Amino acid sequence: MIEVKDVRKSFRDKAVLKGVNFVFETSKTNMIIGASGSGKTVLQKCMVGLIEVDQGEILFEGRNLTTMTPEARKELRQQVGMLFQGVALFDSMNVERNVMFPLDMFTDWDIKKKLERVNTVLERVGLTGTNKKFSNELSGGMRKRVGIARAVVLKPKYLFCDEPNSGLDPRTSMLIDKLIHEITIENQITTVINTHDMNSVMEIGENILYLEDGISEWKGSNKDLVFSKHQRLNDFIFASEFLKDAKDMRALETRGIIDDNRDMNEILKEGKIEPGKDEKNDK
Ligand SMILES: Nc1ncnc2c1ncn2[C@@H]1O[C@H](COP(=O)(O)OP(=O)(O)OP(=O)(O)O)[C@@H](O)[C@H]1O
Numbered sequence: 001m002i003e004v005k006d007v008r009k010s011f012r013d014k015a016v017l018k019g020v021n022f023v024f025e026t027s028k029t030n031m032i033i034g035a036s037g038s039g040k041t042v043l044q045k046c047m048v049g050l051i052e053v054d055q056g057e058i059l060f061e062g063r064n065l066t067t068m069t070p071e072a073r074k075e076l077r078q079q080v081g082m083l084f085q086g087v088a089l090f091d092s093m094n095v096e097r098n099v100m101f102p103l104d105m106f107t108d109w110d111i112k113k114k115l116e117r118v119n120t121v122l123e124r125v126g127l128t129g130t131n132k133k134f135s136n137e138l139s140g141g142m143r144k145r146v147g148i149a150r151a152v153v154l155k156p157k158y159l160f161c162d163e164p165n166s167g168l169d170p171r172t173s174m175l176i177d178k179l180i181h182e183i184t185i186e187n188q189i190t191t192v193i194n195t196h197d198m199n200s201v202m203e204i205g206e207n208i209l210y211l212e213d214g215i216s217e218w219k220g221s222n223k224d225l226v227f228s229k230h231q232r233l234n235d236f237i238f239a240s241e242f243l244k245d246a247k248d249m250r251a252l253e254t255r256g257i258i259d260d261n262r263d264m265n266e267i268l269k270e271g272k273i274e275p276g277k278d279e280k281n282d283k
């Protein structure tokens with residue numbers, strides 16, 4: 001579990017994070033959503049210590065990153081896996097060397113043990129046998145898988161993914177989401193995902209933080225989103241009229257007001273579609 005308490009960060013006189021609060025839960029794919037420039041990447045970077053916060057606490061199982069000694073930070077760093085925006089594989093290294101890199105950095109294992117671990121994680125992400133391939137020989141989806149393998153090779157307790165689906169088609173995106181979700185549960189990882197991808201939010205958004213203008217504006221699950229009446233959140237998530245209608249339909253279905261095998265024409269004729277009610281978290 002990672003708790004973020006009143007985190008603030010400015011660059012010169014530009015306040016980016018203005019008091020962010022959230023609890024990222026263990027064994028869950030926690031998501032940070034929000035418009036471009038809302039501070040998602042800055043928040044993740046603060047959480048892994050790449051950017052120092054101006055104020056606030058970041059607690060890893062109660063241990064405060066912002067006041068840790070450099071030694072304690074180094075130890076914590078070894079429990080953190082990261083999948084960067086754009087993946088950032090080393091072009092000059094093949095798949096095997098890329099995935100082995102964190103083991104080279106942080107363990108004194110012999111080559112046989114390192115190779116065994118590399119092959120285990122490559123198998124887990126569905127890339128058995130690609131050891132000798134270079135980045136330019138891989139598809140976008142394969143590169144993400146290599147990135148995931150590298151991020152989990154040290155068996156992290158915490159996994160940070162910044163836009164893991166950028167540049168992927170919807171089906172490949174879904175497979176990558178499922179993979180991250182499964183690995184999170186299998187290994188009881190606290191996973192933090194920044195995303196723009198609303199398919200991902202609806203598919204694996206178990207615990208969502210919506211950032212707006214530097215504050216934690218809304219919190220909830222993908223199911224809560226369906227019922228949310230928060231106007232700006234809805235406008236952000238369900239950007240098109242089509243999606244807004246789909247959300248209303250889903251809300252009615254979930255409440256049993258209309259059933260799954262509905263006849264659309266009948267429903268439209270009866271004028272049954274009305275927006276949902278009762279969101280505790282909404283404004
Ligand atoms: N090192 C920095 N120095 C100055 N300003 C920065 C720095 N890093 C980020 N910012 C500013 O902080 C704001 C938030 O940036 P951030 O990258 O966190 O947005 P984001 O929500 O991740 O956006 P996107 O969805 O486009 O990835 C932006 O206005 C950006 O210009």
Ligand SMILES: [Mg+2]
Nearest residue numbers: 040041085194
């Ligand atoms: Mg970003």
